[in-house]
Amino acid sequence: MNLPKTFFGWVGLLIEQYGTMFLRGTGYTLIIALSGTVIGFVIGLLVAILKTIPVVPKDGWLKKIGLKVLNVILNVYVEVFRGTPMIVQSMVIYYGSMSMGIRMPVLFAAILIVSINTGAYMAEIIRGGIISVDKGQKEAATAIGMTHWQSMVRVVLPQAVRNIMPSIGNEFVVNIKDSSVLNVISVNELYFTGKSAAGTYYRYFEAFFIIACIYLVLTFTITRLLRLLEKKMDGSANYTIYGSQSDSKASIKLPREGDVPLD
């Protein structure tokens, strides 16, 4: 077999031989990063909602102590998973569970690790988002009788999430890149496939040049998509005025079933 002489010759050869493997690696990386970010986001939301439950004097001692304990647990979770590297968490969780007799499929383990790691960061990002929403929004919701859960889910969090979309995007991009550390538990993600491909001919530069390009395309595309999503969340800048502006008594047709919904 004739081995290539040039850099791009090697790149071509590696793509030809390992192209499908790289594609599969890309798929794994995307699945891990996407599910990790989504699950982590849900964890973050739950932590944020639980941590902001208000305590009022008429609550019983059980609820008060329960909330205190819950708060301590959630704080420990956030501190531990933000305070240790994900590569170390991978080893501890994967091999730890194995030593307890639980053999997780590696892809499951990978998603689990990225999710709880992301959840710890998301909890803090969402907390920041909640702080960014004017206190009056929650007060208004409370003042018409909505519960903590209702006012958070319907009023505060939608606004908080809009405000933190850039940080959520960051977290997604970080997850695409950082899922590479999962190669330590032999997940077939992108970095792992690069290492395998490089090893055959000892062409590390060329192999990882390809891998770098794929990572860049992934993160660039996703950043653009998230920007589009943000635009969509902001909604239209225009609105329809019904009837006549000078005559507020102008008739309005009530929405009926089968009509185009008002919102």
Add this chain to the structure above:
Amino acid sequence: MTDNRFTGPILQVEHLKKSFGAHEVLKDISFSVEKGDVVSIIGSSGSGKSTLLRCINFLEQPTDGQIFFQGKNAEHDWPRGQYHANVGMVFQSFNLFNNMTVLQNCTEGQIRVLKRSKKEAEEKALMYLEKVGMTPYIKARPAQLSGGQKQRVAIARALAMDPEVLLFDEPTSALDPEMVGEVLGVMRDLADSGLTMLVVTHEMAFARDVSSRVIFMDAGVITEDAPPAEIFTNPKHPRTREFLSRVLEK
């Protein structure tokens, strides 16, 4: 859930106290409101007017004292959601839900708290939005409205809950002078329709002409509580006299 046979004072505040740390904002406040009363609460900034209103609907937890609504203890005998639906609030800074349209602002509470159907809630919302002259804007978002328009929507949002009592916390203080009139006009109509209102305000003309009673607060206590004609023509307390002469001068 409201009791129509109940004939006593609709709202009763007894020995209400509120401290923020060492700072005592409300010192032993007691008064009662009859159904249909329009009570204006006036006084200098920092006298505790807003805090009083916020304690009445538990946005601030009172340090001590009791509040009775229709004769039942508001804190212990009323489910919190029911109480809030019955005792509505209009804020100085409007606090419309920024993530919703005007119409959604007025249906959200009805659907979530009163469990009304979407259709029923929309009909009710449109009825009150028409009352405040905001029907053309049902699809607009709060950020697209002027201050006066926002406050009129906020009033419609509160009314859509069919409250027994409506609390107004300086509803015109954040508005341009030009827009104050449109909001006061709506409030005047509400007072005429027999709604029980408790209004913290700096609008002396409103207090004098519209309310059935005026409460003057100074340094965390009620110093005077009388019909407007009496307070404005013959104030008894020196602090009331001093305050009125200062604000009416302008």
